[in-house]
Amino acid sequence: MQKFDSVVIGAGSGLNIMSAIASENHKVALVEHGPMGGTCLNRGCIPSKIVIHTADVMDIVNKAGDYGIKLQGKPKVDFGSITGRASKLVDKESKEIEEAIIGDENITLFKKTGKFVGHKILQVGNKKITAENFFILAGTRPSIPDIKGLAGSGYITSTEALRLTKQPKSMIVMGGGYIAAELAHFYGALGTKITMVQRSDILLTKEDREVAAKFTEAFSKKYNILTEHKVHGVGKKGGKFIAHISGKNGLKKKITADQLLVALGVRPNTDILDVGKTGLKVNEKGFIVTNEYMETNIKGIWAAGDIAGKYLFKHSANLEADYIIHNFQNPENKKRVDYTAMPHAIFSSPQIAGVGYTEEELKAKRIDYLVGKHFYKATGMGQALLEKDGFVKILADKKTGKILGCHILGPEASTLIHEVIVAMKYGHTAEDIVNTVHIHPALSEVVQRAAAKVR
Numbered sequence: 001m002q003k004f005d006s007v008v009i010g011a012g013s014g015l016n017i018m019s020a021i022a023s024e025n026h027k028v029a030l031v032e033h034g035p036m037g038g039t040c041l042n043r044g045c046i047p048s049k050i051v052i053h054t055a056d057v058m059d060i061v062n063k064a065g066d067y068g069i070k071l072q073g074k075p076k077v078d079f080g081s082i083t084g085r086a087s088k089l090v091d092k093e094s095k096e097i098e099e100a101i102i103g104d105e106n107i108t109l110f111k112k113t114g115k116f117v118g119h120k121i122l123q124v125g126n127k128k129i130t131a132e133n134f135f136i137l138a139g140t141r142p143s144i145p146d147i148k149g150l151a152g153s154g155y156i157t158s159t160e161a162l163r164l165t166k167q168p169k170s171m172i173v174m175g176g177g178y179i180a181a182e183l184a185h186f187y188g189a190l191g192t193k194i195t196m197v198q199r200s201d202i203l204l205t206k207e208d209r210e211v212a213a214k215f216t217e218a219f220s221k222k223y224n225i226l227t228e229h230k231v232h233g234v235g236k237k238g239g240k241f242i243a244h245i246s247g248k249n250g251l252k253k254k255i256t257a258d259q260l261l262v263a264l265g266v267r268p269n270t271d272i273l274d275v276g277k278t279g280l281k282v283n284e285k286g287f288i289v290t291n292e293y294m295e296t297n298i299k300g301i302w303a304a305g306d307i308a309g310k311y312l313f314k315h316s317a318n319l320e321a322d323y324i325i326h327n328f329q330n331p332e333n334k335k336r337v338d339y340t341a342m343p344h345a346i347f348s349s350p351q352i353a354g355v356g357y358t359e360e361e362l363k364a365k366r367i368d369y370l371v372g373k374h375f376y377k378a379t380g381m382g383q384a385l386l387e388k389d390g391f392v393k394i395l396a397d398k399k400t401g402k403i404l405g406c407h408i409l410g411p412e413a414s415t416l417i418h419e420v421i422v423a424m425k426y427g428h429t430a431e432d433i434v435n436t437v438h439i440h441p442a443l444s445e446v447v448q449r450a451a452a453k454v455r
Contacts, residue, residue, distance in 0.1 A: 001121070001128045001129065001130055002029075002127060002128070002129045002130075003129070003130050003131060004027045004028060004029040004108070004129060004130075004131040005021070005026040005027045005028065005131060005132065005133065006021050006026055006027075006028050006029070006131050006132070006133040006134070006135065007028070007029045007031065007122060007129060007130075007131045007133070007134050007135070008021075008028060008029070008030050008031070008134075008135045008137070009031045009032075009114055009122075009134065009135065009136045009137065009138045009273070010031075010032060010038060010136065010137035010138040010139055010305070010307075011030060011032035011034075011036045011037060011038055011097070011101075012037065012038020012039055012040055012041070012137060012139060012305060012314075012317065013038065013137050013304065013305050013314070013317035013318050013320070013321040014030070014032075014038070014135060014137035014305075014321070015030075015036070015037075015038075015097070016318065016321040016322070016325065017135045017137070017321050017324055017325055017328075018030050018101075018107065018135075020325045020329075021325075021328070022104055022106040022107050023106075024329075025106060026106065027106055027108070028106060028107050028108070029107075029108050029110060029129050029131065030101060030107055030108070030109050030110065031110045031112065031114040031122065031124055031129075032109070032110075032111065033111060033113040033114075035091070035094040035095075035098075036094045036095075036097035036098045036101065037090070037093060037094045037097055038137075038139060039139050039140075039306070039314075040314040041090055041093060041094060042090055042094060043158065043159040043162060044158070044314070045314050046086075046089075046090055047086040047087065047089075047090050047162045047163075048158070048162055048182060048183075048186075048347070049347055050085065050086040050089065051082055051083060051086050051162060051186050052182060052185065052186050052347050052348075054082050054186075054190070055185050055186045055188075055189035055190060055349070056189075056349065058077075058189045058190055059189050059349055061075050062075075062189075063386070066386055067386070077167065077190050077191060079164075079165070079166065079167035079190065080165040080166065082190075083162060083163055083164060083165060084165065086162065087162075087163055110124045110125070110127070110129070112124045112125040113272065114138075114273060115272070115273060115274050115277075116273060116274050116275060116276075116277035116278040117274075117277055118277060118278065119277075119278050119279060120132075120134060120278055120298075120300070120301070121277075121278070122134075132300050133300050133301070133302075133328070134278075134300065134301040134302070135301075135302050135303075135304075135324065136273070136275070136288060136296075136301065136302070136303040136304075136307060137303070137304050137305040137307065137317065137321070138269045138270075138272075138273055138307050139268075139269055139305060139306045139307055140266035140267060140268050140269060140306040140307065140312070141266060141267060141269060142157035142158060142159070142262065142263070142264075142265075142266060142267075143264050143265045143266055143267045144157075144262060144264075145262075145264060147231055147232065147233065147234055148232070148233045148234070149233050149234040149235050150234045150262070153234050153235075153236055153241065153260065154236070154241075154260075155234070155241070155260040155261070155262050156259060156260070156261055156262070157261070157262055157263070158179050158183060158261075158263060161183050161186075161187075161261055164259075167187070167190060167191070167192060168187070168192055168257070168258035168259035169192065169193060169258050170192060170193040170194075170195070170256075170257040170258045170259070171184075171187055171192050171193070171194055171195070171257050171258065171259045171260070171261055172195050172196075172197065172241060172243050172255060172257040172259070172260045172261070173194060173195065173196045173197070173261045173263060174197050174231055174243075174260070174261065174262045174263060174264055175196075175197075175198065175261075175262070175263035175264045175265070176196060176198030176199075176200060176202075176203040176204065176205070176227070177203075177204065177205075177206070177263065177264075177265060178204065178344075178346045178348075179263045180196065180198075180203075180261075180263035181203060181204060181215075181219070181346055181348040182346065182347055182348050183261060183263060184196055184219070184223060184348070185347075185348040185349045188222060188223050189349065192259075193224075193257070194222075194223040194224065195223070195224040195226065195255055195257060196219075196223060196224070196225050196226065197226050197229050197230070197231055197243065197245055197255075198225065198226065198227045198228075198229065199228070199229070199230050200227060200228070201227050201228050202215075202216045203215060203216045203219060203225065203227070204216070204346065204352070207346075207352060207354060207358065207407065208354065208358040208359055208360070208393065208405075208407040209358070209359065209360055210359065210393065210407075211352060211354070211393070211407045211408075211409050214389055214391075214409055215348075215350060215352060215409060217389075218350055218389050219348075226245065226247070226255075228247055228248040229245050229246065229247045229248075230245065230246060231243050231244065231245050232244055232245070232246060234260065239258075240256045240257065240258060241256065241257050241258070241259065241260040242254055242255075242256050243255050243256075243257075243260065266306065266312065267285075267286060268282075268285070268286045268287045268288070268306065268307045269307060270282050270286050270287070270288060270307060271286060275288060278298060278301070279297070279298050280296050280297065280298055280301065280303075281296070281297045283309065285309065287307060287308060287309025288303040288307055288308050288309070290302070290304070290308050290310075292336040292337060293323070293327050293334050293335070293336060293337070294308065294320050294323060294324050294327070294337060295327075302324050302327075302328070304317060304320035304321055304324055305317035305320060308320070310339070311339070311342055311344075313342070313344055315343075316339070316342055319337065319339075320337055323335060323336075323337045340424065340425055341355055341356065341421045341422075341424035341425040342355070343355040343417060343418075343421050345413065345414035345417070347414065350389060350390060350409050350410055350411070350413075351409070351410065351411060351412070351413040351414060352407075352408065352409050352413055353407075353408045353413035353414045353416065353417040354405070354407045354417070355405065355406050355417060355420060355421050355424060356395070356403065356404050356405030356406060356424055357395060357404045357405040358395075358405060358407065359371070359393075359395060359405075361405075362395060362404060362405070367397070367404070368397070368398035368399065369395050369396060369397060369398055369404055370395070370396050370397075370398050370454050371393065371394070371395060371453075371454070372393070372394040372396065372430060372450045372451055372452065372453035372454030372455075373391055373392065373393045373394070373450055373453060374391060374392055374446050374449040374450035374452075374453055375390065375391045375446075376390035376391065376392075376410045376411070376443070376446050377390070378446075378449070379441065379443070379445045379446050379449065380440070380441030380445070381441050381442060381443040381445070381446075382410075382443070382446060384441075385411055385443075387410055387411060389409065389410065390408075390409055390410020390411060390413075390446075391408075391409060391410065391446075391450075392406070392407075392408045392410075392416070392446050392447050392449075392450035393406065393407045393408070393450065394406050394420070394430055394447075394450045394451055394453075394454055395407075396429065396430045396454045400429065401429035401430055401431055401454070402424075402427060402428070402429050403420060403423055403424045403428070403429065403430055403433075406424075406447075408447075410446075411443070412443055416443065416444060416446070416447055417447075419433065419436075419444065419447060420433070420447065430451040430452075430454040430455070431451070431454075431455070433447065433448055433451040434448060434451045434452045434455070436448070
């Protein structure tokens with residue numbers, strides 16, 4: 001058995017921990033069966049946003065006539081070059097990361113799937129490795145439901161969807177969360193006929209209800225959205241997928257498409273790692289249980305990122321990794337992870353960003369709050385953009401005026417929300433945003449005016 005000072009499982013945000021520990025002359029084993037960079041670089045944030053930007057450009061092209069620009073003929077899409085550009089960029093970066101790792105004398109890379117076979121003993125291929133310290137950042141994988149005919153049908157998940165070289169003419173999307181919404185936008189904007197099948201009555205159920213409802217309304221104008229429906233069988237005929245679905249009234253029907261995308265959330269990789277063999281506790285959904293310092297129930301084992309299940313974002317995984325590094329290096333002065341004002345964004349069309357409580361959460365907690373809402377179209381830049389649906393919604397404490405949440409639907413939502421994130425992080429009020437001079441007529445005025453309406 002080969003012994004190391006530390007073992008890091010997962011080459012996403014785990015790379016941050018690996019680098020910090022290896023720089024102190026610790027011998028570190030990195031276990032990662034896939035390309036370096038983890039989900040974000042290889043099959044998540046980076047490639048998806050590269051191709052989605054192309055979809056955003058196509059949206060603008062398709063609306064050119066509204067701005068008085070006449071285009072000759074229908075735009076042609078070179079689909080292979082779009083996904084190929086993303087793949088080339090991420091593959092290059094992943095390779096460069098691997099070369100740097102191999103060149104570090106303090107790091108040993110195991111490009112295999114790891115599996116615990118005993119207390120702090122990991123089987124990696126035909127070798128067993130151990131260490132006093134384990135850092136588990138092994139992420140999640142797409143969740144695949146047990147539906148008759150689905151297995152072996154040739155369906156795709158988000159991983160394959162970002163690397164297809166031939167654009168399907170039609171696609172069934174199972175799911176209505178952020179991955180489903182982003183990929184539906186990518187394929188749909190480029191001309192694929194989209195049909196989304198969603199169990200709930202709206203898409204994006206984790207968002208503020210008002211935002212989710214408006215998004216569902218906007219998406220329904222472009223694509224075939226079947227809410228309150230579920231797939232109970234999948235088949236193929238003549239190379240096409242056939243999905244057997246039923247609605248809330250029990251009425252069954254069939255829909256067909258060239259491709260079937262399953263985007264129904266994720267499941268943690270704890271089962272693949274067989275974490276129970278080293279005594280780790282998991283919750284009812286299979287995520288590793290950690291305390292406020294990202295420590296598990298086993299001394300010397302930490303977990304973070306998606307596999308810990310607190311927030312499933314790259315930026316939260318990086319935050320947790322930073323705290324793990326501090327707490328590992330300063331055991332007498334540990335710090336609790338500060339998740340204050342943890343934001344998120346959905347890069348679909350319309351774009352969405354959110355931070356803090358939703359209105360439904362505030363009602364459930366019986367917190368007295370005020371609402372300030374302003375529409376893009378009631379600003380100078382909003383009018384320039386011909387934006388009809390977008391709005392900013394700020395939720396503030398009724399007594400103190402401190403911001404409790406903010407939800408934005410519309411262009412550049414992921415950028416606009418950042419001044420609210422900073423304000424929430426440092427305990428500022430909606431009034432503080434109002435009293436801060438905003439450039440006129442920049443789009444950020446919509447945030448300031450929403451804050452003003454809280455009064």
